[in-house]
Amino acid sequence: MKAKSKRIITNHTVINLIIFYIITIGLFWIAGTFHTVKHSVFIIFCGLILWSAYIFYLRYAEVKEKKSIGLNILRTGRKYKFLMKQLVQRDFKTKYKRSVLGIIWSFLNPLSMMIVQYIVFSTIFRSDIENFPVYLLSGTIFFNFFTEAVSQGLNAIVGNASLITKVYVPKYVYPTTKVLSTSINLLISIVPLLAVMLITKEPLTKALFLFPFIIIVLLIFTIGVTLMLSAAMVFFRDTLFLWGILSMIWMYITPLFYPENIIAENFQIILKVNPMYHMIKFVRCIVMNGVSPQPEEFGACILSAAISLLIGIFIFKKTQDKFVLYI
Amino acid sequence: MNMIMVENVSMNFRMINDKVQSLKEYFVAFLRHRLQYKELIVLEIICFQVNKGEVVGIIGRNGAGKITLLKIISGVLKPTSGKVITNGTIVPMLELGSGFDVELSGRENIFLNGAILGYEEEFLKEKYEEIVEFSELGEFINMPIRNYSSGMLMRLAFSIATIVQPEILIVDEILAVGDEGFQRKSKEKMKKLMEKGTTVLFVSHSLAQIEEMCDKVIWIENHRIKEIGNTKEVCERYSEYWLSRGKEMLEEGKG
Numbered sequence: 001m002k003a004k005s006k007r008i009i010t011n012h013t014v015i016n017l018i019i020f021y022i023i024t025i026g027l028f029w030i031a032g033t034f035h036t037v038k039h040s041v042f043i044i045f046c047g048l049i050l051w052s053a054y055i056f057y058l059r060y061a062e063v064k065e066k067k068s069i070g071l072n073i074l075r076t077g078r079k080y081k082f083l084m085k086q087l088v089q090r091d092f093k094t095k096y097k098r099s100v101l102g103i104i105w106s107f108l109n110p111l112s113m114m115i116v117q118y119i120v121f122s123t124i125f126r127s128d129i130e131n132f133p134v135y136l137l138s139g140t141i142f143f144n145f146f147t148e149a150v151s152q153g154l155n156a157i158v159g160n161a162s163l164i165t166k167v168y169v170p171k172y173v174y175p176t177t178k179v180l181s182t183s184i185n186l187l188i189s190i191v192p193l194l195a196v197m198l199i200t201k202e203p204l205t206k207a208l209f210l211f212p213f214i215i216i217v218l219l220i221f222t223i224g225v226t227l228m229l230s231a232a233m234v235f236f237r238d239t240l241f242l243w244g245i246l247s248m249i250w251m252y253i254t255p256l257f258y259p260e261n262i263i264a265e266n267f268q269i270i271l272k273v274n275p276m277y278h279m280i281k282f283v284r285c286i287v288m289n290g291v292s293p294q295p296e297e298f299g300a301c302i303l304s305a306a307i308s309l310l311i312g313i314f315i316f317k318k319t320q321d322k323f324v325l326y327i
Numbered sequence: 328m329n330m331i332m333v334e335n336v337s338m339n340f341r342m343i344n345d346k347v348q349s350l351k352e353y354f355v356a357f358l359r360h361r362l363q364y365k366e367l368i369v370l371e372i373i374c375f376q377v378n379k380g381e382v383v384g385i386i387g388r389n390g391a392g393k394i395t396l397l398k399i400i401s402g403v404l405k406p407t408s409g410k411v412i413t414n415g416t417i418v419p420m421l422e423l424g425s426g427f428d429v430e431l432s433g434r435e436n437i438f439l440n441g442a443i444l445g446y447e448e449e450f451l452k453e454k455y456e457e458i459v460e461f462s463e464l465g466e467f468i469n470m471p472i473r474n475y476s477s478g479m480l481m482r483l484a485f486s487i488a489t490i491v492q493p494e495i496l497i498v499d500e501i502l503a504v505g506d507e508g509f510q511r512k513s514k515e516k517m518k519k520l521m522e523k524g525t526t527v528l529f530v531s532h533s534l535a536q537i538e539e540m541c542d543k544v545i546w547i548e549n550h551r552i553k554e555i556g557n558t559k560e561v562c563e564r565y566s567e568y569w570l571s572r573g574k575e576m577l578e579e580g581k582g
Contacts, residue, residue: 086442155455162425167443168402168417238349321405324398325340 003151004244010076021051024213033292076170083169084177091152098191106188106234110141113194121257129259129280131288134202138287139256139280141189146222146248146276149182153226154233154240158255161327171314175230179223186215192264197287205290214282221275224308227316234319234326275304329414330495330526331377331400336409338370338395371550373409378541380502382527384541384558386534386565387464391547393530394546397421397497415494415526418444422499424484429473433464433483436472441488454490461516462486463509482509496520496527534562 025044034040046075054070061068096102122132129135156174157164164171190211197204235237254276255263263271269278278300283294370392377383385393398404401419402412426443427436437458442453459468462482472480498517521527521540531537537544537558544561546554554561 082448083445086439090428090431090435090439093435094428097430162422163443164487165398165403166421166425167419169443169445236350236353238351324404 006316008061008078009062013074014055014059017055018052021048027209028193029211031207031286031292033210033243033298038145064115080170080173084173084180087130087173087177088181088184091178092184095181103188106185107192110137110144110189111192113140114192114295117257131200131202133192133196134288135255135284136257137193137196138283139254141186141193142218142283143251143254143256143276145182145186145189146218146225146249147269148185149179149222150229150247151240151243152182152225153178153222154229154243156226157230157234157323158327164327165324172227172316175226179219179226183219184197185217193287202288203290205286207286207290207292210282210286210292214279214286214301217301218279221279221305221308224305224310224312231316231319231323234323250274252278256280275301275308278304329376330379330380330381331414331528332412333373333375333396334410334412335399336373336396336399336406336411337368337400338369338392338404339407340367340369341365356370370399370406370551373547373552375545375552375555377526377528379526380521380524381543382521382529382541384537384544385528385530385547385548386532386537386544386562387553393547394421394499396547397499397528397530401497413495416445416491416566417495417497418488418491418493419497420488420499421497424480426540427472427480427484430471432463432471433459433468433475436483437468437487440484441490444488444491446491450491458483458486458490461490461512478506478509484515485504489513489520492520492523496525498527499530500532534566538562 012234025047028034029040029044034043058068058070058074060066061071096105099105101108114133117136117140118133121136153175156178157171160174163169165172194204196202229239229243253270254274259273260277260281278297282293282297282301285291285297335450352432385396387393395404397419398421399406400413401417401421403419424440426440428439431439434455437455438451442448459465460469462479462485464479464483467475467479472483475483517527517540527540529537529541541558543556544554544558544565545552546561546565552566
C-alpha cells in the first residue's frame with residue numbers, strides 16, 4: 001500500500017498565499033497605516049520578498065519532508081477545516097434554536113446594553129466624552145465578545161466529554177471552534193455599531209478597513225486565553241466561577257464606560273498591562289478618530305495576542321493527554 | 328502487511344482516593360499529605376499484530392480492559408508505556424452517535440457526525456442519499472433528532488459509520504442495532520466491508536457472533552493477553568473456562 005500523500009503547497013496554495021498578502025497590505029494601505037509613500041513602498045516591497053521567500057521555503061520543506069510550523073498549520077487546517085465548519089455551524093444553529101426572535105438577538109443584545117448604559121452614564125453620572133454612544137458601543141461589543149467567547153470555550157473540553165473519550169479529534173478543535181462561532185456574533189453586532197455611528201453623524205472613514213485586522217488579532221488573543229482556561233477547567237471545575245469574578249474585575253479595569261484619564265497617574269500601569277485596553281483603544285482610534293493607530297499600538301495588540309496564544313498552546317499541549325482521565 | 332502493531336502496551340490509571348475536583352479540596356488534601364494515589368493497572372504488556380484484512384475478536388470479562396485497548400488503538404487514550412502503530416484510516420464505532428446534537432435535524436447530524444469521523448465534505452454530499460436510504464428514515468431525516476426513537480438514532484448512526492470503506496474498523500458490540508430486519512442488514516453490511524479487505528477489531532460478549540465473523544481471537548484476562556489464536560480453539564477454551572469458573576463460583580456462593 002502506498003502512503004497517501006497529497007501535496008499541501010500546490011500552485012493553487014501559492015497563489016492563495018500571495019493573494020492573502022496583497023489583500024492584507026491593501027487594507028493597511030487604504031486605511032492609511034503607512035504614512036509616507038516612500039515608507040510604504042519600502043515596507044510593501046520588503047514584505048513581499050520575505051513572504052515569497054517563506055512560501056518557497058515551505059515548498060522546499062515539504063519536498064524534503066522537513067518539519068515546519070507553517071506546513072503543520074496548513075496541513076491540520078486543511079484536514080480539519082470541514083469539521084471546524086460543521087462545529088461552528090452547529091453552535092450557531094443551536095444557539096437561537098427555539099427562540100422567537102432568533103438571530104435578531106445578536107443585534108438586540110449589544111444595542112439594549114448600550115441604551116441602558118447610555119442612560120445611566122449620561123443622565124445619572126455626567127460624562128464629558130465626545131459621542132458617548134459610539135464610545136460605549138465600540139468598547140462593549142469587543143469586550144463582550146471576549147468574555148462570552150471565553151465563557152463558552154471554557155466548557156468546550158468538559159462539555160464534549162462524550163466525544164473526546166470516543167473519537168480521536170485534536171482536542172484544541174473544540175475550544176477554538178467555540179471562539180470562532182462566538183465571533184460570528186461579533187461580526188453581526190458590528191452592524192448596530194455602524195448604525196449608531198451613522199445616526200450620531202460620526203464620519204465613516206477609511207480607517208475602518210482595519211477592522212479585519214483588529215478582529216483577527218482579538219480572535220487570536222481570545223483563543224489563547226480559552227485554551228488556557230479550558231485546560232484548567234478539566235482539572236479544576238472552580239475555573240468557571242473564578243472566571244466569572246475575573247471577567248467582572250477585568251471589565252471594570254478596562255475603560256469601557258468611563259474615560260481613561262480618570263485613572264490616577266500612578267495606576268496607569270494597570271491600563272498598560274491590560275491587553276483588552278490596547279485592543280479597545282485600537283478600535284476606538286479607528287472608529288472615533290478615523291485614523292490608523294500608531295505603530296506602538298499595532299505592536300501592543302500583536303504582542304499580547306502572540307503571548308496569549310503561545311502560553312495557551314503550551315499549557316494545552318502539556319496537559320491534553322491527561323484530559324481523558326479527568327473528564 | 329501489518330495494519331496494527333501493538334508493542335508492549337501498558338496502561339495504568341492513577342486514581343486519587345478521593346476525587347479532588349476543586350482547587351480548595353486539592354490544597355487541603357495536599358497540605359494534609361492526603362493526596363494518595365492508587366495505581367490501577369488496566370493493561371499489562373499487551374503485544375500483538377493484526378494483518379490486513381483480518382477480523383480480530385477481543386473477548387474477556389467485564390473490566391478486563393477490552394475497551395481501554397480499543398481506545399488506545401484508536402488514539403483516544405495514550406498508553407502509559409509502549410506504543411501502537413497503525414497504518415491507515417481508522418473509523419471507531421464505540422458507542423454510536425455520541426457526536427449527535429439533539430437540536431439538529433437528521434440531515435445536519437449526518438454532516439456533523441461525518442465530519443467528526445473524519446469524512447470529507449464532497450464524499451458526504453455524494454453519499455448522503457445512500458446514508459438516508461440505508462437508515463430507512465425517509466422523511467424523518469429533516470426532523471430534529473430529539474424526536475427520534477432510540478432505534479432510529481442507532482440506525483442513523485450505524486449508516487453514517489459504515490458508509491466509508493475504512494482501512495481499520497473498530498467495533499464495540501453494535502450489531503444489535505434496530506429491529507430484526509435492520510440487524511440482518513447491518514450484519515450483511517459488516518460482512519461486505521470485511522470481504523473488501525477492511526481490518527476489523529471487534530469486541531463482543533456474544534461468542535456466537537465472534538465465531539461467525541472472526542479469523543482470530545484475543546482473550547484478555549486479568550489485564551494480560553491470556554490466549555491469542557485461532558477462533559475456534561480460543562472460543563472453546565474460553566467457554567470451558569467459564570463453565571468451570573461458573574461452577575466454582577456457584578459452589579463458593581453456597582459455601
